Amino acid sequence: MIQWFELVVFGVLFGVVSVMGFLASRWRRAESLEHLDEWGLGGRKFGAWITWFLIGGDIYTAYTFVAVPALLFGAGALGFYALPYTVVLYPIVFLPVLRLWSVSRVHGYVTPADFVRGRYGSPLLALLVAITGLVATMPYIALQLVGMEAVLRTMGLNATGVAGHLPLLIAFVILAVYTYQSGLRAPALIAFVKDILIYIVILVAVIYLPAKLGGWSAVFGAASDKLSQPNPVTGRPQGSILLTANNQLQYITLALGSALALFLYPHSLTGVLASRGRNVLKRNMMALPAYSLLLGLLALLGYVAIAAGAKPITNNATGRPDTNTIIPVLFDQQFNSLFAGIAFAAIGIGALVPAAIMSIAAANLWTRNIYKEYLKRDATPAQEAKQAKLASLVVKFGAILFIIAVDPQFSIDLQLIGGVIILQTLPAVAIALYTRWLHRWALVAGWAVGMGYGLYLLYLIPNPAAGRAHFGGSALALDKLTLLGWHPFGGSQVQIYVGFVALVVNLVVAVVLTPVLRARRVSEGVDTTSPLDYHADEESDLRPTDTPAAEGVATR
Amino acid sequence: MSEPKSGVDAGGGLRLSPWNLLLLLPFLMLITPWINADEPRLFGMPFFYWIQFAFVPVGVLAVAVVYLKTRDDGPVAPGVAPDVDELDEGTAGGSLAR
Helix, strand or coil: CCCHHHHHHHHHHHHHHHHHHHHHHHCCCCCCCCCHHHHCCHHHCECHHHHHHHHHHHHCCHHHHHHHHHHHHHHEHHHHHHHHHHHHHHHHHHHHHHHHHHHHHHHCCCCHHHHHHHHHCCHHHHHHHHHHHHHHHHHHHHHHHHHHHHHHHHCCCCCCCHHHHHHHHHHHHHHHHHHHHHCCHHHHHHHHHHHHHHHHHHHHHHHHHHHHCCHHHHHHHHHHHHHHCECCCCCCECCECCCCCCCHHHHHHHHHHHHHHHCCCHHHHHHHHCECCHHHHHHHHHHCHHHHHHHHHHHHHHHHHHHCCCCCCEECCCCEECHHHHHHHHHHHHCCHHHHHHHHHHHHHHHHHHHHHHHHHHHHHHHHHHHHHHHCCCCCHHHHHHHHHHHHHHHHHHHHHHHHHCCHHHHHHHHHHHHHHHHHHHHHHCHHHCCCCCCHHHHHHHHHHHHHHHHHHHHHCCEHHHCECCCCCCEEEHHHCCECCECCCCCCCCEEEHHHHHHHHHHHHHHHHHHHHHHCCCCCCCCCCCHHHHHCCCCCCCCCCCHHHHHHHHHC | CCCCCCCCCCCCCCCCCHHHHHHHHHHHHHCHHHHCCCCCCECCECHHHHHHHHHHHHHHHHHHHHHHHCCCCCCCCCCCHHHHHHHHHHHHHHHHHC
């Protein structure tokens, strides 16, 4: 049944942000948007507030809003890893992100692969980083669609087949067109609306709903009861509200691995590089945890949904119950139509902001590190911008095709893999910010081994509850950990995050090979950055500060 | 904070400050055996959950203190003479290298 009133509220708010998206091209108007620094980084002049909303919109996406509570709903305490992940995130990235901003500002880098190219003089390593970024970002965009579709289906737009995807298609065509026109300015402006709506919805939900359902102790009691019931397929408890002996290591490594991975995603760096200066970023690293509180509270809504007896909706396109609908269903049940409509719009718009930033980041990668590097070396800034705009369209329609043509579960699996593979760029990007000790060919080898081993371990993981033998999740029982046939932890059921294991292997390979390559005098490549580049700031106008000059450096 | 001349740490111009160690404080929340408990509860919420919420301000404070205490370290602040000189030298060297 279609919830007309909710749909109208949703439609009105969606319409408002669409208009804002189109008008955004006039906001802080540049002489021309026909330049990648303007279209793809908003002119690199966003202040503290805009950066806060932009990076916030990047990290805390629609998918987070539906998937994290769904994880607590289904598995319990493990899903709460999202909170420690976003708490340790800022202490980890606080210093490296500043160095990356400075060096990118001095040299006009737009993507992490640009930096790797400049630091190691290795087109191959840069290409590997760029491709890893593209492959990891694509399913992430598709997941934003999954989040949005969960909302649309809850509102009753739950048709079968391709028609069921039509509302999503319309929403994304609008998004694609205004991102094409306005570039990064569009999501930056819309992020304001998104966050204000999200804050209102979450605050109301976490205060009103537990009170209505008998307080937090009743909520946790209901959750504990439901999670301790055995899963019909495996016969073991579905989860628990505390960690078990077997999933503590998974909790720690997943939180840590996710935090290390986040700022390696090209779209997070887009938000960082678009800011005006180091102080803007420093203040943001202090203020962004405000979202962490929100995310933690939101996660607990998964338990609230259990207490309220919410049941996931069956997705008519796949015929299976979709746990990602659990939060929309909870809102639909517990709120009146007006507020439910606002809540759905918050989630829906929450999908638009990151989808736009991600597609811009992917477009920047394509343009700078593949098109310009391999296809058209003498591309002018205007040609670069044009290419990026077209690429952003291709990326978005690719994501839609993904949702329509394949099972959404496949996107979720791919995103999981994405987290594991993006971590493999950590040595080449993050460690390179501090030291150039690792040899470029050792980095290439570490990347290849870490990537292959990570994918192999993911392949080994079954998911008995979903009836799958491979790619069943990212939690690997140590028992299955194998090194060329040797099982160092045979018999142990303790779980660990695959990305973490693969990263350790990657680092070991890179560290071991570096002295070997150096002893054989294999070329180190030219480092075009100098130590002081990593400390440059907006006020130190000793280096090219305006975009045309920065362009000159980058083309060298 | 006295820092090495750029020649010494040519690897990346690191500027170390003991205050940076504060950034390790929030990682205590990852020692799950310490926090994985039901009691004591706060507003009906098990310890495991509310203690992690309590770490959010700890993280904010750690970053804030490091920010405030290391603010004048960079070549950023106008008027910090030696740093600006150093940056000039660095600029000359950098463009020669290119």
